[in-house]
Amino acid sequence: MARNGLHMSYQDPSTWDERYRSGEHEGRWHRQYPSRELCTVVAAGLVPAGGRVLDIGCGAGTEAIYLAQCGFRVTAIDFSASAIDIAGERAREAGVRVEWHTASALDLPVADRSIDFCFDRGCFHHVTQPDRPRYASEIARVLRTGGRLFLRGYDPGDVPTTNIVPVTQDAIDRAFDPIRFARGRVEVLVPPEPEDPNTFVGVFLTRL
Numbered sequence: 001m002a003r004n005g006l007h008m009s010y011q012d013p014s015t016w017d018e019r020y021r022s023g024e025h026e027g028r029w030h031r032q033y034p035s036r037e038l039c040t041v042v043a044a045g046l047v048p049a050g051g052r053v054l055d056i057g058c059g060a061g062t063e064a065i066y067l068a069q070c071g072f073r074v075t076a077i078d079f080s081a082s083a084i085d086i087a088g089e090r091a092r093e094a095g096v097r098v099e100w101h102t103a104s105a106l107d108l109p110v111a112d113r114s115i116d117f118c119f120d121r122g123c124f125h126h127v128t129q130p131d132r133p134r135y136a137s138e139i140a141r142v143l144r145t146g147g148r149l150f151l152r153g154y155d156p157g158d159v160p161t162t163n164i165v166p167v168t169q170d171a172i173d174r175a176f177d178p179i180r181f182a183r184g185r186v187e188v189l190v191p192p193e194p195e196d197p198n199t200f201v202g203v204f205l206t207r208l
């Protein structure tokens with residue numbers, strides 16, 4: 001899994017295990033409540049009622065738990081076993097059922113064409129350029145025709161970064177081929193702010 005160069009440590013599950021075990025996620029990317037954009041997608045009816053959804057790089061599980069509370073059948077994966085432990089405990093406390101897997105986004109433990117909606121908040125932007133076609137192939141394999149991936153991640157623009165692989169229109173178009181995907185436009189969800197100078201973007205990809 002580990003690759004060469006700057007991004008090496010973020011492709012190593014043990015790096016993330018340590019971050020979750022130390023509680024670093026609490027003050028960084030983790031949120032107690034689901035993101036506004038995911039709630040909007042659900043409220044707009046873009047996920048079929050009772051459909052099967054997949055959270056890729058689910059972390060401590062906030063959004064997988066929210067989707068289970070909305071009545072969807074949820075599978076959630078993360079390659080950090082520590083993240084999955086925390087997420088599983090939170091789901092027990094919330095009294096919801098989610099199928100959790102410690103697994104890579106590049107090798108999804110999910111049957112072909114079984115998923116109506118995939119989403120990713122902050123995982124794809126840690127997938128290296130050479131691995132992105134494989135990520136896209138896994139999404140193509142598991143999504144039903146007409147199923148969507150809602151992908152959210154950082155575009156650091158000119159901000160120097162060692163851990164983010166930018167999510168730009170060009171990166172999306174290169175990873176997701178037009179034979180298998182209708183590719184939406186990358187839109188700004190959260191503009192840069194003094195506390196976080198990265199631009200948080202989102203894009204829909206629809207399985208053809």
Ligand SMILES: C[S@@+](CC[C@H](N)C(=O)[O-])C[C@H]1O[C@@H](n2cnc3c(N)ncnc32)[C@H](O)[C@@H]1O
Binds near residue numbers: 029079121127
């Ligand atoms: C920034 S965190 C976001 C976690 C969660 N989606 C959230 O919004 O709180 C990125 C997550 O992606 C996971 N991750 C990174 N690369 C992965 C890969 N190739 N396969 C599976 N999980 C991965 C990390 O373990 C981490 O939990």
